[in-house]
Amino acid sequence: MSGITGPRIILHCDLDAFYPSCEIKRNPSFAGKPLIVGADPKGGHGRGVVMSCSYEARKFGVRSGMPISQAYKLCPQGEYVRPDFELYGETSDRAMEVLRKFADKFEQTSIDEAYMDVSVRCKSFDEAIDHARKVKAELKTAEGLTVSVGVAPNKSIAKMASDMNKPDGLTTVKPEEVRTFLEPLSVNKISGVGKKTTEFLQEQGIQTIGQLSQIPAKKLTDWLGKGGVWLWGIANGIEEAPVEERGLRKSISVEQTFERDVQNKQVVLEALESLVQEVHERLLAERLRFRTVSIKVRFEGFQTFTREKTHTGYVDDQDVVREYVHHLFREFEKDRRRIRLVGAKLSDLKPAEGKQARLG
Ligand SMILES: [Mg+2]
Known part of the structure; x- marks a missing residue:
């Protein structure tokens, strides 16, 4: 490919505690408090779960997806707000526009996550780290939001890296560090490896990505079908999936x-x-x-x-x-x-x- 002389460099950006952060932006008195976005803990309607919560609420053991009644038991002093998807959608649009400017290729994967290929504009990982710092600073200035960024040679590692030091994290995995980075991680850290596959692998005595990388691709294919080849590549730090602008969700x-x-x-x-x-x-x-x-x-x-x-x-x-x-x-x-x-x-x-x- 013309224009690329250095390594392939991918950033994964994950906005921190996105729904609560939007609420705090609108109402700064929530800052520093345990804030829970979800059902009304005093109302009896629907299933009633926590959709998202601030890091302060997480200290009390509150988690996304938890029944709101359980959250209330853990953290009765928390601030509870109903979700405002208009606000989150608009904030997301603006944040993604900021991020997009920093990418050669850009792929938004959810309301608060995106991949960026920066291989053309950054010739080395050191340049990419500086670049990631600029991304973080710009988002903070423009939108008052913090983002955790993973910098890595491919998408799957960038995503795992962005998750390592939340909130406001910046984690880099250079090509020569890929093996040592992946080795100790639990297999369920791989995006796309769900509960079932994790349990299955554990039954085979495989807990870590390092252990997984030792299994021949053929065996993984026998176990998991087509997904086996994909998983083998991820575990061995080999993944070529490009960063692609997404068409609309179907x-x-x-x-x-x-x-x-x-x-x-x-x-x-x-x-x-x-x-x-x-x-x-x-x-x-x-x-x-x-x-x-x-x-x-x-x-x-x-x-x-x-x-x-x-x-x-x-x-x-x-x-x-x-x-x-x-x-x-x-x-x-x-x-x-x-x-x-x-x-x-x-x-x-x-x-x-x-x-x-x-x-x-
Ligand atoms: Mg997020």
Whole structure:
């Protein structure tokens, strides 16, 4: 490739405690306090979980995804706020615009994370470290936000590195440091290695990425199929996946698996209500509109059905999601079989007005 004479250098940027940070920006009196964004701890609606919390709240043991009632027990003195996805979406758009200016190639992967390829503008890792410092300073000045940055020869290592020293971290893994960096890390530090794969690998006696790197690719493929080759590459520090500007996300889906197969339709309807709220929150967070709603219903014995319904125009109303989900579920309401899993999905997505104007 022309223009690149030095090493491949990738930055992964992860905005720190993003939702709480947006809230603190708007209301500085929250600064330094345990701040929890999520359901109302005193309200009894929905599933009620912590969506995100400040580092001060984490000191009390509060974590994202935790039931809000549990968070309240751990930290009754905390400040509890309901999420404001308009605010987070707008703040994210501006922060990403700042980051984009510092990249040769830019790939936003969520509301608060992005990869940047800086191989052309930085000829060495030392230059890239300086560059990362500038990125952090600029974001602080422009948006008052801190970001943790990983600097590495590829995306998977950059992502693990950005997670090492949060908040406000800057962690560099030079090519010659890749092996020593990866070796002691637990396999679940690899983005894309979930609970199931981690448990499976542990059953094979593999805890660390170092141990994983010793397993022949052939064996990993026998165990995990196609994903085995990918995993072998990651564990050995070999990953070529390019930083690519993403097209628009195609769908947003959420699922709930019941601990025990459920026959009581009231329980299923409650789960569907949580899914409606969750998928709608994600839609707003990503500043999108949708046209199609689908549901997934899996019965005991793994028989699975999906049904979908398309709206005439693009909307972002929670009521439309709810109405369509209920309409689609009606077909299964009288079914006597036990249900194992339900899911909801929004597709045919399009940017909400503000974002479209900015991208255009
Ligand atoms: Mg983050």
